[in-house]
Amino acid sequence: MNAGYTLATSTILSTAIVLGWAEGVQCKFFISPNPSATQKTEFNFKIMSYDLNFWRETQPIQLSATQIRDRLYEGKDVEGLSVLDEQVIWTAFFEEFPNLERQDFAWDWEGEDSFFLLWLNTVQKSHEIKGITVSCGSILLTHPNAIAKILNAAQNVGCTLYDPQVQSVNRYQYEERERNLVTP
Numbered sequence: 001m002n003a004g005y006t007l008a009t010s011t012i013l014s015t016a017i018v019l020g021w022a023e024g025v026q027c028k029f030f031i032s033p034n035p036s037a038t039q040k041t042e043f044n045f046k047i048m049s050y051d052l053n054f055w056r057e058t059q060p061i062q063l064s065a066t067q068i069r070d071r072l073y074e075g076k077d078v079e080g081l082s083v084l085d086e087q088v089i090w091t092a093f094f095e096e097f098p099n100l101e102r103q104d105f106a107w108d109w110e111g112e113d114s115f116f117l118l119w120l121n122t123v124q125k126s127h128e129i130k131g132i133t134v135s136c137g138s139i140l141l142t143h144p145n146a147i148a149k150i151l152n153a154a155q156n157v158g159c160t161l162y163d164p165q166v167q168s169v170n171r172y173q174y175e176e177r178e179r180n181l182v183t184p
Helices: 065-073 086-096 138-142 144-156 174-180
Strands: 002-008 016-022 025-033 040-048 050-055 107-111 114-122 129-136 160-163 168-170
Touching (some): 050 065, 050 138, 050 144, 065 160, 086 129, 086 144, 114 138, 114 144, 129 138, 129 144, 138 144, 144 160
Antiparallel strands (some): 002 040, 016 025, 025 040, 050 129, 050 160, 107 114, 114 129, 160 168
């Protein structure tokens, strides 16, 4: 699952996400620099193959789910989405995945012979959290228990699920979401 790659370069200042292709299939590569390297920068690659997106709607939104997702990825605000509380998100996911680890750039979980990374989608201008992206390793898809836990945690935060691979949206009634919100 993890492969090493060494690149001779100058200082790398931040973590990056790179889109690539493997055997004709688009994949997302997560790159984490090793700051202890002197002349070289070492990278660890994880191939991400399946994204799940979550957000909480406070009113009907005229944008498609794909447009909402794209705006969140670009750091743009979407009117009609609720601001999400980071501690509430952490609590909901940590209850389902006790070995979830907070990193500077994402939350990382490994288990079930696979892994996922959880990203908080923040608005660039306000730094408000408006969405959650869970990037799953492909093997995780063969473990329905783990996927059910991801969905349960997001539902406990009161979020709508958008699965871009199948263009599927699962919206919960707003009143139902309000009753099920996790509190820190």
